[in-house]
Amino acid sequence: GRGTDGEVKILYWQAPSILNPYLSGGTKDVESASMIIEPLARYDEKGNMVPFLAQEIPTLENGGVSEDLTTITWKLKPGLKWSDGTPVTSEDVKFTADYCMHPEGGCAQLSFFDGVEKVETLDELTVKVTFDQPKPNPYGPFVGGQSPIIQKKQFENCMGAKAPECTEANFNPIGTGPFKVVEFKPNDVITMEANPNYRDPDKPAFAKVTFKGGGDATAAGRAVLETGEFDYAWNLQLAPDVIANMEKGGKGKAIAGFGPLVERLEMNLTDPSPSLPEGERSTRKHPHPFLSDKRVRQALSMAIDRELLVEIGYGKAGKVTCDLVPAPEIYAAKNDYCLKQDIDGANKLLDEAGYKDTNGDGIRETPDGKPLKILYQTSTNAVRQDFQALIKEWWRQIGVDTELRNINASVFFGGDPGSPDTFQKFYADVQMYANTFNGTDPQQYLAAYRCGNEPKPESQWQGENINRYCDPEYDKLIDELARTGDINKRAEIAIKMNNMLTKDSYTIVPLVHRGRVSAHSNTLGGVVLNVWDSELWNVADWYRIK
């Protein structure tokens, strides 16, 4: 029955700052908000869509999606109530779109509304979304934790520039989810209680939630696995033996799930040399002196022992991968070209390509005498630093000298065009980080590597084609993918693109398919780790094991 299991305590080592996911893209904010506000549909742990506020998932088959792929029509479940008792209507859904698409609002989830031409209410419970062009994947708006429905009444006066002024609404959104906010202390703790108007009268089982933020992953793991103070800890990015040791505490267990997140090495195809004038570094004006040679990139990849990386860095939470898109199943290329470390092969390859150590210092030189010296950067993070050290060592064995650099994450991922240290600027030869995509469709993700989409001075260093990759063939495939509706066809194209970036060109050198490890206490039941949506997607089903 509702509220019979007392209190559940959740620990996120990153503290939520706001409960309105439209004003913050941060995972912590999206996930914490997902207990309160809900989208029309979510992805389940396998990446399948399940209706939440919607009656069913609109498809071509059931006519919810128009034949020309330009509209999608959602029907709300009847009788839904906001936590304040007022009914949920299609107006709210439409409002949500208006709210996010307001030009001055700075909506963080705008990309979900990409291509949305208009949103109309057909009746109390029906909304129709019209796109400006055919959308093979029309499940952007209102699907998944990032674009939940907010109440029109509450946010009506918070549109556009006024959005940040509505502190009360942003901190205490009225929702349809299993819980509602009692008190929100930004960057610290949220206390919630069961939503009396939740659609399932038996849920949630917990009457109260304490959602604590802050600290670090070690402490979070300790609190769940060793001291048992908390029931659930999010994203334990810890060395596998540390987690294993914590599990010995016997208070809980770690669970892992795999989405499309890949830790990879990005090769800079352009020359980042500081001797170039500012504005020309890492631009397509100057190709990289040796990394523009595929054989060098290949050799660098061959020298890496990915098994060991997984073992040391991620354990259960990682798998060896050679793919940029390792999931979902249907899009995964399942390459195996990189699984074996092959130092000798790499050496041979470089020898053949003419990169020889001519001066006997243990470092190879390019045919025109430039030493193979690599600046290898990543964000500051213990596991990444271990990877750096290991890879540096392997590269040394193939005669490549590596200089390591780690940059504070907030600078590295900050994208400040004034800073030389952002991953977009890529003032290094190689960089390492992880990236993924939302939902289950990789189209946008793969479209990033379009010619001209690279960060460059003219675009204020914005752009997603970090490697400065450019292949007209590839661009053609991007366009083709955008036109194709058939899922199997799409998968075929996507796998081709994936291979072009990895296996064929070694532009991107995937290292580890990273899962997410979270931990829950032994007394917490119903936890299903979901990497396609919010981890807390089914918090309504959680219960206390007695």
Place this chain on the structure above:
Amino acid sequence: MTDKERFVPDEGLAPASTVLPAAGELDEFTKPPRSQWANVWDQFKTHKGALWGGILFLLIVVTVFLGPYVWTIDPTHIDIRARNQGPSLAHPFGTDQLGRDMLARMMAGGRTSVSVGIAAMLLALGLGSLIGVMAGFFKRLDGPLMRLTDLFLALPLLPLLLVMMMLFREPLNATFGPEQGIFILIVCAIGITSWMPTARIVRGDVLALKEREFVLAARSMGTTNTKMILRHILPNVLSPIMVSATLGIATAIITESALSFLGLGFPPDFPTWGRLLFDATDYLQQYPERVFWPGMAISLTVLSVNYLGDGLRDALDPRIRGR
């Protein structure tokens, strides 16, 4: 500067008490003359803690700088099969999660930590003494310089460090190489955010010193301001400066480790005691010895340097030494 200003009394400043002549014992005067440093050494020797502190510190410095010639394993050498080992003959301090030799890493880390400690201390001391002396000696500069001190006290270290990283890393890397570059950067960051206490202490002492008669006497002999500072003021504030120095080494080492904690310290292949300790705290339960060594090294260094400071203060203070 004119002479006139010197006689405007400072607010809140009690005049320096003049040191009365010590009781004269005639046989004292027949003792052979000794150099100042011999006296300092004599005094220093009698302070047991200081002596041991000094020896220990020296030992640490020697181990850390000369040790690698004896223990020749490369601290960055990865032997992945031998990871997370406990102490053994091959690895007396064990190995870390990548199988790197902890003893070698301790020595390499010590080299950085001790150098950062000493260099940052020297910088902080230089700045602190300069500003302290200037503020104390030239009344006109006092106000502005003390406000400057307030300003620096209020500055947050972290953004400052980030700004410095951004502005200076590339040029420093270009001129000194990546390791030296970041070293200089961190030393500067610690240095320029920790000179304030020294400046205050020195200023206070200089203000008191300025009222002493020998300064007036020197002025009446035509000593210029520069010479006054160099000959008369600086040597007499040496003892508080030395104490700040020893404290400074300790704080610099600790600050560096805190920076490592906040992810702003040295790069990962650049071990320092602070970083080793921080990295090891995750393994506190499985491999307690990993925490033990760097923790011990930091504590011992700080401890030895503090004792050293205590002794130096006694030794350098002419009032104590003079008796």
Place this chain on the structure above:
Amino acid sequence: MLTFTIRRLVLAVPTLIFISLVIFLLLQLAPGDPMAQVPLTVPPEVKEKMREALGLGQPLHIQYWKWLVQFFWIEPQVLIDHYLGTSFSQGDLRVISWQTRSPVMDIVIQRIPQTLWVVGTAYVVGILIALPIGIYSAYRQYSWFDQAGTFVSMVGFSVPPFFSGVLVIVIFSVHLGWFPSIYDTTHVVDDWDSFVYQLRQMIMPVMVLALQITAQISRFMRASMLDNLNQDYVRTARAKGLGEYTVVMVHVLRNSMIPVVTVIALGVPSIFGGAIITEQVFKVNGIGQLLIGAIQANDLPMVQTLTFIFAVLIVLFNLIADVLYGLLDPRIRYD
């Protein structure tokens, strides 16, 4: 004394404005971007829009002026409104944090209680332990107690809190299970049991912080006592036939407290500033954690406001220290 205080206060205003400007410029110069927290899946154009919505594109002097007005003109009005129920600040834009999109001052006020509970208690506890140690160490200079005190305080000084903090957590939370390892900021003390719980959750962070504070203050106290123990007036007091206790605890202590009290006063701003690392380790989520979080998220209005408040406190407590000095030491009379 009064004119001295007022004069210093007035002089502090330009100093503070200057400090705020320097902090502002420094933060502007600093690399990093509030969008760093946003996942890489959010495309750059969207990030750019978000940036604009935060007002990042505006010229520097306008941003600074806006902050000045908000901080010095609007925030005080809000305060007045809050207490008097007036509505001066109606409709004015307050200093808004980029992370939370809520007024910075509200969050700061929210954070003060836990910071004061933990850091403040640690400070008080540290001082209460430090003073007797310092006094006795000086009185029995070079005795074993003195040596031990020196040793312990130096160890306390030399152990970084991220280490000692984790150590006590492992010992007292994990192995012994005595205290919670995570501080509950929502805990309300309303009866004996909840008070006991509050004590239990405070004890470890307070211990770790107090160790450092004790280490420093006891060194000061000892030095100051040593300075005074050899003074002539002590001999006079003894010649009057006063007991050792009176001589030390009344005559010497009062004099040696003068510099120590000012040192203590100078340390007070750091209480409000929080203890960054300790708060982080024990998840106290006080002001220190707020600052470091804001720095990491490049939340400039938050960092600017916090550091500025900190600067105000430093300047203010410098003044208080001076005034205290004057009050405690009858020989010193300002103006």
Place this chain on the structure above:
Amino acid sequence: MLDQPLDQPLAKVERLRVEFETRDGTVVGVEDVSFDIKPGETVCIVGESGSGKSVSSLSLMRLVEFGGGHIAGGRLLFDRREGGVVDLAQADTNLMRHIRGNEIGMIFQEPMTALNPVFTVGRQLTEGLRLHMGMTRAEAEARAVELLRQVRIPEPERRLKQYPHELSGGMRQRVVIAMAMACEPRLLIADEPTTALDVTIQAEILALMNRLKRETGTAVMFITHDMAVVAQMADRVVVMYRGRKVEEGPVEEIFANPRHDYTKALLAAVPKLGEMRGRPDPEPMRLLGVEDQDLRPIRGTDEPLLQVRGLVTRFPVKGGFFRRTIANVHAVEDVSFTLNKGQTLSLVGESGCGKSSAGRSILRLVEPLAGEIDLDGLDIMKLDADGLREARRNMQMIFQDPFASLNPQMQLVDQVAEPLRNYGIASGSEITDRVAHLFDRVELPRSFLRRYPHELSGGQRQRVAIARALALNPKLIVADESVSALDVSVQAQVLNLMMELQAELGLSFLFISHDMAVVERVSHHVGVMYLGRIVEMGPRQAVFENPRHPYTQALMKAVPIADPHRRKSEKDLNFKPIPSPIHPLDYEPAPSEYEEVEPGHFVLTTDSGY
């Protein structure tokens, strides 16, 4: 009070030996010292600095132990009021605590530091009363007021609430005395109670103690190194030398007929006021044990070297909100005098009357407000910074405190060479040569060249200071209280040295002192200063033998005379406290006008404030 037989001693020190544990081993403070004190008697202990006077007295209170010493031998017998004779050397701490302050009171040397700066006078006075007499606060306060009245402090009720620093030095010393007397101890130990004080205040304090002793019958153990004070105070005298007692006897006996060589030397070294009567020019002192002294009078010339006209120096007092000058300290007010080549002009006066300020103004170490200073034709006031530096070659200064005026961190050779280096006069080995010669000149062994100031005795240090002043061959030396801090015997040596140098090199001295006897010994001319003005000026003989200004007359009276037959009583003394020299900005002082009473002997006719 005198209910005991007089020959029964109140306190008896027998074969006292005190040792100090220092780093250089055991130091013996006093050895084999025996003497006794009878009820109602004043025993003076004299001896040079470091001879063990303080150690003996502190031993009697068992306070040496707190200074790191311990009583290694001997007995300290004390006849308690009830309970008979106890040996204080063996007494336990509780007993000692009871005796201290209650049965033995002690007055310390330094009035400035002997009082706790953070407690009110009242609190410190009543503390002992409440402890030993068990009085309530009110009773103790009443008694405290009475005590302050006894020591003649005006407005005693108000004083109780004041802090020590709000009282003048003389008043503070009186408070200390009142404190020591509070519980009517039977033995009062006074350790150099007047050394740090001005003549006038000293005279008052001595008279006060004499009166109190008479009135209460307390026995007094009086420690001093000043023979003149001994002559004023003592019934019996104990002479100490290097930790031992060398002579003991009734005061007349000691003065008339000293036995021990040291006592003789001590007495010979004391300049006595009136000694120079009838001799117009200064003469070096005859010192015992020094062969072939040149005791010829020093004539000098009548050619003016330094002419000062209308010198005014004021220090601003800042205040108010904007720290503007709200008042001025009129330190030197319209002072004019002439100093001849090869002669000495002395400025005398009480502390704070502006002597030092006048001396410093002449070197422009403080900037005078107005006036003319003419040094051998050079107008000092007109010089710019460089010119002034150059001019200081010809005028040098010797400061009061020989320790404070030497840099403790510099070797002597460097300190003496500093002026030479500053002016680039010599370089390299020539410097060492010249410094060595200067050392010879002031009779310091050359082996001292590499020593540090703290390794020298006070007299030696002052010689170094003189050597340094001589390094530039100046024409004028301003000697600001150059001998005040020295022991009598050393003082005599230094004075002789200065006179000798004057005779040989034709130096002119501006000699600043508050010690009338010394001034009488060394000067050709004398100016008496009061509140910034010279109230009387003229040839030394004229001023000393025929003082005309009332202030000069009072000052003369206050000087203790080293003759036990000419004791002063409190009635002879009549001092008003010096009015404040601080005046508001608009205050216009009248110009100084003088009446020439004799040829060259001027007396101020303007109102001086006295």
